[in-house]
Amino acid sequence: MTLYDKLFSFLGLSDWCKSENKAIISLKDLSAQAAGKEASGPFFPIPSLDNLNESCSRVIKSRDVTNGIEEGFLAAKPVLKTVLDPITQPLSWMLDGALWVFESTPWFIMVPILVAISWYASHSRSVSIFVAISIMLLAFVDHYDETMQTLSIVFVCTTISVVFGVPIGIAMSNSDRLQRSLLPLLDLLQTLPTFVYLIPLIFLFSVTESKLYGIAIILYAIVPVIRLTDLGIRLVDYEFIEAANAFGMNDRQKLTRVKLPLALPNIMAGVNQTIMMSLAMVVIASLVSAPGLGVNVLRGIRNLELGVGIIAGIGIVLLAVILDRVSKAALKRIDKTRPKD
């Protein structure tokens, strides 16, 4: 007899509470019955659903809440699937296509191309040499294929994040209301534990589809580029906007000639962060069949194969350093507003 029994009878709800199904459910009740006495807990337990249920069987149990979420999700699944499946299908094609290109290009063509890209982006000899050495080092320990797989996923996901993130950031910088409503969502995406992303996605799509991990990576990695585009544009000094207005620029001219160029350092910092975050997510996405170095990390954990895990881990670090250096050197090169050292 707890306090809540008295509470319900005091509120005159005793009759309502006595529901017809008086089936015994909990193990505690069963053992109490076996012992021949009613279960008795503390006089004033914490007011949780389970505790209230003991006093009034009409109150649902916490297990029903989680069940409810699951059922609700399952009920919505057919609708969501018919809408989201066709929209996201191109993502699968892009991921598979990029994977095919990166894997089927012979290494003696691929490596020079990558070095050439880093030279073009950074115009820095040391960065290009570092890229060549790192990739050859990974190839030397037979991780070339995994490296290319990871690189192809990062490439596709970063590209899509930028293509969608920059316009969203621009729209946010134009409208305070949009910014207010999107910021909590971005906070949520950034703080949600990375594994939790995967749960609803597994329900929606089959694990064999590559868009499953693609969506998870993009959702996680798109946040910095949106945030920093918005911030970068808002940080553009008002004197420049005023000058643009004074010479009669229209909105499009203001965006392309003043706001975006002046916000570019911040936007590029966002792109850099997006690359880093998609690389981090690639490892976790290997849980849902994303190929690449992450698979080896996972194998290292699952089978306690220490060496395999560590080599793959170092591979990811090398990739991260490559991508970071190349994108930062590229940013420094295109930023003409400051003197170069």
Place this chain on the structure above:
Amino acid sequence: MTQTMVSLRGIYKIFGPNDKELLHHVQNGMGKEELMEKYKHILALNNINIDIEAEKITVVMGLSGSGKSTLIRHLNRLIEPTEGEICLLGEDLTVLSEVDIRKTRQEMMSMVFQKFALLPHETVLKNVGMPLSVRGMAEDDCDKEASKWIDRVGLIGYENSYPWQLSGGMQQRVGVARALTANTPIMLMDEAFSALDPLIRTDIQDLLLELQKELQKTIIFITHDLDEALKLADYLVILKDGYVVQQGEPQHILMNPNDPYIEDFVSDINRARVLRVRSIMTPLGDGKLPLDAHGEVDVNDTLESMIEQSGGDTSHTYVVKDGGKTVGTLDMNELVRALVPRVASETTTRQS
């Protein structure tokens, strides 16, 4: 006969969310402090009426917080007035649509900013050509026109530099060149030279006067520096706390300040250098010329040059000529009297 280019009619500007509702308080005589205290709104401009003459330099002078920068931004509607009319050649700008005002800004008025506001990612050439490229002119034509004005402000050879590679004085020359490239009849200059050091400022003031002699633009120039105002102004407007204290020809204001605030202002300047013969001469009334005149002087000579000419002898008198025509006489005693401010401001206003 000069023509009025822009006329401001009863401009009020109150900063704050309820500016329209509070307007009648101001019109009924509520001051800046009271409005701030009671309603937390800022009174920036209070019943401004100015006629800006075409092809002349109109200088608006006031201390910081007097509303001068707000005023100049009303002319191209970077700031919307709470009440009042801004007429450009008889057309009210306040009723123009977004598209029309953009066209007016492109074709009628260009602006020079205190902090230059040059685009840091574009070269000098592209910055100067910006007003034309905004209008959709072909790039080659923009570059050609821009080079012409870069040459004119003395920056030849710097076309492909970026603004950060130039000194402050050079950057503002780029700013002036940009405004000139726009080829608009009106130029708005918002404390354009205030950020420059004194020698460079004198240089660029001279450049502006030289260009003005040739180009005859309608220039509205904002400054807090009285020496600069007197050097440039054809017409001077003095602003204080959002209202016009006095406006008129600079010489006239100097000789007849109508407010202790202005007396205070003008007491600090070198009157001999600023005042000109025409302000203190005795106009030719009955046609009689003094027989003992020591020589002829021009109406636009400064008093400084007169003192030099007379060798400091106060007994001299001179005949004043305006382009060959005799217009009056100048007694050196008058000149010496004019050098002393009408009211010794130290003893009156500064104590209050």
